[in-house]
Amino acid sequence: MTPAARVQTAIELLDKVIASARAKGAPADRILADWFKSNRFAGSKDRRAIRDLVFAAIRACGPVPESGRAAMLRLAQVDGSILPLFDGSNYGPKVIEESEEAAAGGTAPDWLAKELAVSGIEGVDAEAMLGRAPLDLRVNTLKAQRATIQLPVAAETTAAPNGLRLPSGTPVEQWEEFREGKIEVQDTGSQLACEAVAAQPGETVIDVCAGGGGKTLALSAAMDNLGRVIASDTDRSRLSRLMPRAERAGATNIETRLLDPGKELDALADLEGKADAVLVDAPCSGTGTWRRNPEARWRLDEKELARLVDIQARLLDIAARLVRPGGRLVYVTCSLLDAEGAGQFDAFLSRSPDFAPHATSLPLGAPRGQGIRLTPKADDTDGFFIACAGRA
Numbered sequence: 344m345t346p347a348a349r350v351q352t353a354i355e356l357l358d359k360v361i362a363s364a365r366a367k368g369a370p371a372d373r374i375l376a377d378w379f380k381s382n383r384f385a386g387s388k389d390r391r392a393i394r395d396l397v398f399a400a401i402r403a404c405g406p407v408p409e410s411g412r413a414a415m416l417r418l419a420q421v422d423g424s425i426l427p428l429f430d431g432s433n434y435g436p437k438v439i440e441e442s443e444e445a446a447a448g449g450t451a452p453d454w455l456a457k458e459l460a461v462s463g464i465e466g467v468d469a470e471a472m473l474g475r476a477p478l479d480l481r482v483n484t485l486k487a488q489r490a491t492i493q494l495p496v497a498a499e500t501t502a503a504p505n506g507l508r509l510p511s512g513t514p515v516e517q518w519e520e521f522r523e524g525k526i527e528v529q530d531t532g533s534q535l536a537c538e539a540v541a542a543q544p545g546e547t548v549i550d551v552c553a554g555g556g557g558k559t560l561a562l563s564a565a566m567d568n569l570g571r572v573i574a575s576d577t578d579r580s581r582l583s584r585l586m587p588r589a590e591r592a593g594a595t596n597i598e599t600r601l602l603d604p605g606k607e608l609d610a611l612a613d614l615e616g617k618a619d620a621v622l623v624d625a626p627c628s629g630t631g632t633w634r635r636n637p638e639a640r641w642r643l644d645e646k647e648l649a650r651l652v653d654i655q656a657r658l659l660d661i662a663a664r665l666v667r668p669g670g671r672l673v674y675v676t677c678s679l680l681d682a683e684g685a686g687q688f689d690a691f692l693s694r695s696p697d698f699a700p701h702a703t704s705l706p707l708g709a710p711r712g713q714g715i716r717l718t719p720k721a722d723d724t725d726g727f728f729i730a731c732a733g734r735a
């Protein structure tokens with residue numbers, strides 16, 4: 344493909360990404376993967392170039408762009424090499440007309456940029472939310488040790504006790520060490536959220552929003568397979584991915600429970616007041632993960648944020664009932680918004696006289712409210728809010 348044809352293809356894919364974000368449909372990654380699968384004429388260099396163009400254009404636009412072409416014109420304003428490719432050549436984008444306008448830049452749609460600003464994220468902190476994420480691994484201590492594991496390429500250690508860092512795009516999923524369950528792909532922030540649970544061998548730990556089990560597996564490893572990890576979620580398909588992963592990781596103390604939305608406690612009733620620790624890795628806006636999913640900011644609106652804030656509050660109250668006296672509750676969101684983080688946790692503490700905040704000591708992050716916040720800018724991790732409270 345010519346460079347101009349790659350730009351035109353990226354424009355057409357951006358149209359699909361924008362439409363999908365508006366309809367809350369498939370993410371950009373999936374849209375690209377589907378297109379590459381059904382357009383085999385695009386070689387690996389074309390695919391890489393198209394992918395880079397699509398994601399660079401997404402990052403370059405703040406609000407949802409009018410069209411893929413407007414998004415590419417915005418990228419052309421910040422990357423001079425693209426402008427001459429609007430040359431009207433065969434398969435290339437047509438020449439720019441005088442009346443054409445580029446999409447607006449910025450970090451996010453205005454309302455969201457304001458929410459971030461009142462949460463202390465603006466300027467360089469906001470820009471870093473759209474940087475590129477490294478590839479972080481967690482060495483699974485059920486099968487290997489960070490100090491001795493041999494990997495095909497050299498990796499840096501991270502601030503997480505079992506963490507390693509590689510350049511993004513390293514094909515770790517093809518490595519034998521991955522297939523053997525010695526390593527898991529997990530962002531450093533996510534690993535530190537598991538550290539905050541301080542799960543001990545022999546304990547009963549509930550991971551209320553376990554999803555595909557990224558954190559569940561880390562909890563099980565921390566417990567050396569001793570005790571119980573109960574992994575629950577309302578999403579059957581996510582939860583169904585957990586047990587095959589647990590098998591690969593050699594994690595044998597995990598049980599799963601599918602929850603009924605609105606009646607979550609029904610499937611957990613036998614554990615009321617019994618858990619040593621309950622982790623609520625709550626559904627959230629994901630504003631901390633834009634480095635990986637930059638178009639996620641186009642999916643969110645005020646109504647959706649309010650819906651998530653309500654669910655988080657409800658899940659905190661459910662989780663509180665599961666904690667035994669003397670036990671602990673850990674609240675985590677991969678969001679940088681106070682409404683989902685410090686503010687949400689303060690509100691929980693003020694309506695829960697049985698619970699008092701616990702100091703959380705982590706090697707990264709800065710205090711925010713009663714918890715700790717990790718940011719892409721300061722910590723080079725996904726953005727996270729992490730807080731812990733103990734039950735009297």
Ligand SMILES: C[S@@+](CC[C@H](N)C(=O)[O-])C[C@H]1O[C@@H](n2cnc3c(N)ncnc32)[C@H](O)[C@@H]1O
Pocket residue numbers: 533551552553554555556557558559575576577578581602604605607624625626627654658
């Ligand atoms: C941030 S994700 C969890 C990620 C997971 N803990 C991990 O580390 O891979 C939030 C999860 O909450 C789940 N969820 C949404 N509503 C829920 C509810 N009412 N009860 C339990 N889980 C819920 C979602 O299905 C999603 O898997």
